Amino acid sequence: MFEKVALIGVGLIGSSLSHAMRRANLARTIAASARTEATRAAVRRLGLADEVYEHAADAVKGADLVILCTPVGTFDALAQEIAPHLKDGAILSDAGSVKQAVVDAVAPHLPPHVHFIPGHPIAGTEFSGPESGFAELFDGRWTILTPLPDADEAAVAKLKAFWEACGAHVEIMEPKHHDLVLAITSHLPHLIAYNIVGTVADLEEEKKSEVIKFSASGFRDFTRIAASDPTMWRDIFINNKEAVLEILGRFTEDLAAMQRHIRWGEGDKLFDKFTRTRAVRRSIIDAGQESPEPNFGRTPAPKKD
Amino acid sequence: MFEKVALIGVGLIGSSLSHAMRRANLARTIAASARTEATRAAVRRLGLADEVYEHAADAVKGADLVILCTPVGTFDALAQEIAPHLKDGAILSDAGSVKQAVVDAVAPHLPPHVHFIPGHPIAGTEFSGPESGFAELFDGRWTILTPLPDADEAAVAKLKAFWEACGAHVEIMEPKHHDLVLAITSHLPHLIAYNIVGTVADLEEEKKSEVIKFSASGFRDFTRIAASDPTMWRDIFINNKEAVLEILGRFTEDLAAMQRHIRWGEGDKLFDKFTRTRAVRRSIIDAGQESPEPNFGRTPAPKKD
Numbered sequence: 001m002f003e004k005v006a007l008i009g010v011g012l013i014g015s016s017l018s019h020a021m022r023r024a025n026l027a028r029t030i031a032a033s034a035r036t037e038a039t040r041a042a043v044r045r046l047g048l049a050d051e052v053y054e055h056a057a058d059a060v061k062g063a064d065l066v067i068l069c070t071p072v073g074t075f076d077a078l079a080q081e082i083a084p085h086l087k088d089g090a091i092l093s094d095a096g097s098v099k100q101a102v103v104d105a106v107a108p109h110l111p112p113h114v115h116f117i118p119g120h121p122i123a124g125t126e127f128s129g130p131e132s133g134f135a136e137l138f139d140g141r142w143t144i145l146t147p148l149p150d151a152d153e154a155a156v157a158k159l160k161a162f163w164e165a166c167g168a169h170v171e172i173m174e175p176k177h178h179d180l181v182l183a184i185t186s187h188l189p190h191l192i193a194y195n196i197v198g199t200v201a202d203l204e205e206e207k208k209s210e211v212i213k214f215s216a217s218g219f220r221d222f223t224r225i226a227a228s229d230p231t232m233w234r235d236i237f238i239n240n241k242e243a244v245l246e247i248l249g250r251f252t253e254d255l256a257a258m259q260r261h262i263r264w265g266e267g268d269k270l271f272d273k274f275t276r277t278r279a280v281r282r283s284i285i286d287a288g289q290e291s292p293e294p295n296f297g298r299t300p301a302p303k304k305d
Numbered sequence: 306m307f308e309k310v311a312l313i314g315v316g317l318i319g320s321s322l323s324h325a326m327r328r329a330n331l332a333r334t335i336a337a338s339a340r341t342e343a344t345r346a347a348v349r350r351l352g353l354a355d356e357v358y359e360h361a362a363d364a365v366k367g368a369d370l371v372i373l374c375t376p377v378g379t380f381d382a383l384a385q386e387i388a389p390h391l392k393d394g395a396i397l398s399d400a401g402s403v404k405q406a407v408v409d410a411v412a413p414h415l416p417p418h419v420h421f422i423p424g425h426p427i428a429g430t431e432f433s434g435p436e437s438g439f440a441e442l443f444d445g446r447w448t449i450l451t452p453l454p455d456a457d458e459a460a461v462a463k464l465k466a467f468w469e470a471c472g473a474h475v476e477i478m479e480p481k482h483h484d485l486v487l488a489i490t491s492h493l494p495h496l497i498a499y500n501i502v503g504t505v506a507d508l509e510e511e512k513k514s515e516v517i518k519f520s521a522s523g524f525r526d527f528t529r530i531a532a533s534d535p536t537m538w539r540d541i542f543i544n545n546k547e548a549v550l551e552i553l554g555r556f557t558e559d560l561a562a563m564q565r566h567i568r569w570g571e572g573d574k575l576f577d578k579f580t581r582t583r584a585v586r587r588s589i590i591d592a593g594q595e596s597p598e599p600n601f602g603r604t605p606a607p608k609k610d
Contacts, residue, residue, distance in 0.1 A: 122519055125599030125604055126586075133607055181519055184508075185520055185522045186523045186524065189524050190523055191563065191567075192501060194578060196493065198563075198582055207486075207489075208585075212589050215490055215592075216447075217429075218530055220589050221494070221527075221601075223582070224595075228579075230575075230576050230580045234575045241570070245567060245568060251500065254504050254507075255497075255553075255557065258496060259553060262543070270538070273503050274538050277532070278535070280502050281531065287520075295431070296600075299441065302437055
């Protein structure tokens with residue numbers, strides 16, 4: 001599909017893209033750049049790229065498709081670095097979890113002969129680094145593309161076909177709309193999980209060890225989300241500030257109401273709320289976004305009679 | 306181990322106890338009571354009990370061990386109902402998720418010839434009802450017993466052996482201490498999950514359907530916890546008010562600080578917090594309380610080289 005694809009950064013997403021491209025034979029050559037020697041060594045050892053560079057500017061030379069797979073906080077400097085080296089007609093995309101801030105950081109630096117089409121594969125695990133990737137990461141998951149109004153239609157179609165060949169479903173969206181939806185589905189849940197696990201991390205040692213011992217009663221689910229990459233998530237919150245603070249405001253209002261229901265023993269109101277939330281999970285399972293197995297399949301399911 | 310065990314209520318815990326007792330041959334006779342005809346029919350169909358009653362008072366007659374497996378809000382009335390019918394020397398226990406409130410509700414009604422030993426199996430799934438149980442639910446999980454200071458040691462030892470035969474590890478604890486630990490590991494996580502899913506349930510239809518579509522980015526994990534039984538959870542929050550409000554206070558303080566870090570772009574502080582939370586998950590996996598698989602095993606793990 002492409003002569004040469006350049007991956008800038010080889011963490012979970014970059015390494016998974018490499019596996020997915022190899023699986024579907026999407027690039028004759030894969031070039032990759034990584035800042036640290038440790039990552040470059042892993043990329044070579046795992047055969048994730050045919051060419052491995054320290055500097056992004058070297059990796060992008062001659063590439064038809066360039067995908068930024070580093071935390072979004074690096075994009076401004078990266079765009080400046082690679083802009084003069086991008087091939088005429090190249091597609092530049094990214095895998096960043098926010099989109100308006102990426103448009104603002106990257107677009108001003110680019111020459112007009114480059115097709116810039118921001119993207120976000122909504123797929124991941126709590127692991128990071130070049131060893132954490134696998135070809136199936138994008139299978140059946142959504143990738144959102146947020147092309148600018150003047151985007152080249154053929155380039156958008158080609159990038160869409162690329163992600164579909166990596167196993168993903170593709171949706172087109174405005175950058176700001178993407179940021180609002182993701183603030184709800186992803187950024188707020190991560191913020192809440194980081195916060196509750198942080199509250200526990202601050203407990204006295206003795207209490208903390210008991211929490212760890214009895215964590216299977218609910219808490220452990222939050223720790224999975226709160227084990228995600230710290231740099232990536234710092235950058236997300238800083239770069240999607242408005243939408244995150246807006247939805248966090250709604251959440252804390254609702255939480256204050258819940259606190260009041262508990263304090264005043266308003267059981268009926270709690271019951272109503274807890275009943276409505278069950279329906280949301282049903283919808284997610286029906287939408288094919290989640291496994292219906294008890295405890296995500298961590299415990300055996302009851303035998304059906 | 307027992308001639309006759311009576312299960313009062315046959316939901317997830319009651320039905321799992323039946324399966325676990327059958328597996329290890331722990332009771333010659335299992336009696337069960339359930340308020341609704343639908344549950345009683347399911348109990349009969351699934352063979353979960355040898356004797357099935359509408360009223361708890363009938364089920365407990367002649368039982369050596371009685372376990373209350375209904376939501377804790379029912380315990381006061383239940384204790385009054387069964388007290389006159391309990392066998393001399395019977396052990397009365399429960400599976401309620403709070404313990405001090407259970408002591409307060411149950412103990413005053415009991416005759417001195419009954420051994421009351423409150424208990425809490427820390428095991429469950431998001432499913433409820435008699436069909437949701439399975440024999441392995443308690444395997445390798447903790448059950449906490451909170452005997453009163455004057456408890457009969459032989460009776461405590463027997464109940465401990467019973468839970469161990471059901472597959473559980475057993476820990477002895479003060480009721481109030483149990484309630485504080487569980488407020489952190491279980492009650493606050495459920496409150497937060499119910500709250501964030503509730504916030505989404507209140508969104509306009511169009512936005513809500515997008516959240517469901519893209520829920521795999523984190524939100525879906527919360528919906529699992531927020532799909533738990535509403536009656537049970539209403540009763541838990543009402544009956545562990547003090548500990549829940551105390552730990553919720555810490556959580557909201559920390560959340561306000563996090564909100565401020567985001568608003569003022571204090572990336573270093575966010576990064577520090579997000580780094581410390583990773584260590585907590587590592588400890589939980591090391592403690593054998595959690596699977597190390599990515600996404601709880603919902604996605605394939607990377608092949609090791």
